[in-house]
Structures are given as structure tokens and as C-alpha cells.
Amino acid sequence: MQTSKIVQKAIDYVEERLHEPLTLEQIAEAASMSVPNLYRLFYAITGHPVKEYLRQRRTSEAACLLRETDLPAVDIGFRCGFEAYSTFLKTFKRYTGLTPGVYRRSESIFSFEPMNLEERVFFAEDREIAERFPDMRVMRLEAARGVGYLYRSDHEEGMEERAFKQFRKLLSGIGIDNGRLRLFGWNVDLEGTGRPFGYHLAAFGEIGSALVLEHPELHPVERQGGLYAMSRIPAGSGESVAAAWDRMLSKWLPRSAFKLGEHGYMEEYFLYGDRVVRMKLYLPVSRSAIQEKIEFVERPAVSVIRFRAEGAGCAEKADAAAMTWLARDVNGSCNSLDVFMSCGTGSWTEDHKYELYISLPENKVPAGNDATLLSQLEGGLYARMISGAYGSMTGVLERIYRFLNASSEYRPDTARTWYTRYVPARDTVQPVQSNTSFERSVIAECYVPVRMKS
Secondary structure (H helix, E strand, O other): OOHHHHHHHHHHHHHHOOOOOOOHHHHHHHOOOOHHHHHHHHHHHHOOOHHHHHHHHHHHHHHHHHHHOOOOHHHHHHHOOOOOHHHHHHHHHHHHOOOHHHHHHOOOOOOOOOOOOOOEEEEOOOHHHHHHOOOOEEEEEOOEEEEEEEEEEOOOOOHHHHHHHHHHHHHHHOOOOHHHOEEEEEEEEOOOOOOOEEEEEEEEOOOOHHHHHHOOOOEEEEEOOEEEEEEEEEOOOHHHHHHHHHHHHHHHHHHOOEEEOOOOOEEEEEEEOOEEEEEEEEEEEEEOOOOOOEEEEEEOOEEEEEEEEEOOOHHHHHHHHHHHHHHHHOOOOOOOOOEEEEOOOOOOOOOOEEEEEEEOOOOOOOOOHHHHHEEEEOOEEEEEEEEEOOOOOHHHHHHHHHHHHOOOOEEEOOOOOOEEEEEEHHHOOOOOOOOOOHHHHEEEEEEEEEEEOO
16 A cells, blocks of 8 residues: 555544544554554655644644634633643644634634645745745645536525535435535536526535435536645635635736646535535646746727726626626627726725726717716837736736836836736637636736836
């Protein structure tokens, strides 16, 4: 048996008895090895001494209970396997920097998830990126087979929560223990059907295939393996999860040595009782062989219709207004129209604005309400970087501004606005797979206005 599988047996034994008194002899026996070999192999494979791993896992479970229940701290300590309350206090403060009472009232998050050695860390980023994004890991996730369920909806808001509740109900109905499974989900585009929004959920673990095949709403599913950037987040509102995705896509990815992969986005759910308390977000990536370059170009002025929104949900509001305008006022194909975006400092949080621009159709003279939406993207000299469509483009903007700060000839022109132009991927020399993902269907040209240094 491979060394990693032997150590995984020890990890599984610990996880099954995390809340019980455990000795090294018991763990070693479960993994069919001696205690000295357990010490040596466990540390070599996981990077943690076995006792350290056990303490951190117990502390992580206690942190979750403190945040999600009203149980007294002393009860939580004993529930999580600590033999004395004084030991719990000392250990908890060592790893979190806070006492249990202070942690419960704080916004701090301590999470140390169970290890799965089939999911190995694939790449370590350079020091600067690692310090700015300490929660990010790039790992290879192996393919797996499980049971799936497709939830269909006529509206998107709250869809994931409704889908998750129904999926767990279906699994429980055929006697499958949700608590011993790994639960994943991903969005599915059902445009053109009666219910255009879909969320696909999948469970992986020990599942009876016969039960699944006989169920009208459940079906076998295969999780696609591949390289992923992973981030852990506490469970929260749809807006907070969307913000976490944008952080990965628009801030981390452009600064990394990776590009967006062709496999699918995924979310993994961690439960306490019936509640989702933590999540992992999996962003598909592949190694980038080409470093995007920054060049200086002259841009003509462009007359556009502007759709602007501010505050929470500003991107969705502006996008919806633009789609309504296109459906009402533009006859024929929209393929000849240019689409641009700008969002203040490169983020669409509650404190920022989002602006979407659409170039005027040929021979169209704005009138009525359209005249009030008419605007212009100024021409002139710009620094341009061509990249993937990375959300609010924060990371791309930072790279351009760093480049300009080091330039002896050019500096940013703050009198004009930066913007991104979206170009269909088929119009570029870069190949794209056939799918409906916006990030994969377009290339982004990011333009920052510049002027010569005097």
C-alpha cells in the first residue's frame, strides 16, 4: 500500500473519533504501523506532527461550535475531545490568539479542515502573493463518482439554498447519511428551457448505486478532476459568496502564474447539524505559459450608451438595464456592438460604482430617454493589457499601475477614466472551448489612460 494511503487511514481513524480520547498507539494500530513510523510518516506526508494535527482539528471544531451554537465553552471543550477545560483554553488561545469567549464575539475565523491526501497542493506561489492571499491553495482534485441532483428554478436569488435543502431531503429519504459525504455544487445554464436557472449538487462517498439508479430525481455523476485554486470561507449570504469568487477571479488570478482552466467551477459545503457553516470555493486553473504584456496604444473616442449603478448589487443592476435596452431598442444582431465596463477603483462592493457601456448601433441617433444615457469614452493614449475577463479586473489594474509607476516616460492620466473592452474570443488568436461561461467566451482588453511625463 502507498505511504499516503497508510497515512490517510490514520487520518480517517482520527476524524471518526475526534471527540473521543485517543492515544498514539490506537492511531498507529488502525493504520497498521508502529508508533515511531506513525510519527515519521505522518509528519513527512502532512507537514504536521500527529498530535499537532489532532489538536488543530479539535480546535477548529470547537471554533465552529462557538460561532454556531449557544453551548457553554466548557461543554464545547469536552465535546471536542479535550480532557480538561484548562487544556482547551490553553490550546484554543495558542491557535486562534483569542480565548473562547472573545472568539465567539469576534469576526475572526479559525478553520483547519480534515486532510484528504488525494487532494495534494500542486503549486506554491511566490512570497508576495502568498502573504496577500494566505487562504489560497492550488491543488489537484482527483475525479470521483457519486450521486447528483439538478435543481431547476425560474429565479436565481436563493437558488443554492433551496437546492441544497431539497438534495439533502432526497438523500435522507433513501437512507443516505449526509454527514458522511462530501457535498459539492455548481451552477448550470438552462437558458432556453422553462426554468432558465439551474444548480447541480453532487455527493461523494460510500453510496449504494442501486438506490440511486432507482430514484427518479437522483442520478450517477462524475466529478471532473483537474487543477484548482481553492479558498475557504465562512458560510454567508449570496453577496458574500459572490464577493469571495470575485476576489479569486479578479484579484488573485491575474497576479498568479495561472490562467482560467477549461473545467468547471465548484463549491463544497461543510455542515454542522443541518446548517452550512463553511465552504470551499474551487476555481479551475491551468498553468499560464504566456505572460500578458502591457503596451501603449492610441484609442479613438467612442460614443456609447451608459448604464450606471451604485452600491450592493450594482453590477447585476447595470447588466439588467443594459439587457432591457438591447431587447427594446436594438433590432437584429448585437454582435457588431462593442461592450465596455468600468467600476471605480476596480471593485463592485457596496461602496463602489459599476458602469456598463454599449457602443451606439450604426446610424442610430439617440432620442428620448436614450439621449440622457448618451456618453463618450475619451480617446487618446492608453496603456493596454489583454487578459482573461477577470471579474472587476482589480489584479489587472494593479499590474498596469505598477508598470506605470516604474516607467520613466509615462504616468496615469487621472483626468480620464479607465475601462475594459470585451472582445469575443473567436475574434482573437487565442482558442476557446465551446461553453456558456462569460469568462471563457470573451477576452478583456483593459485600458488605463496615460500621458507623457513632463
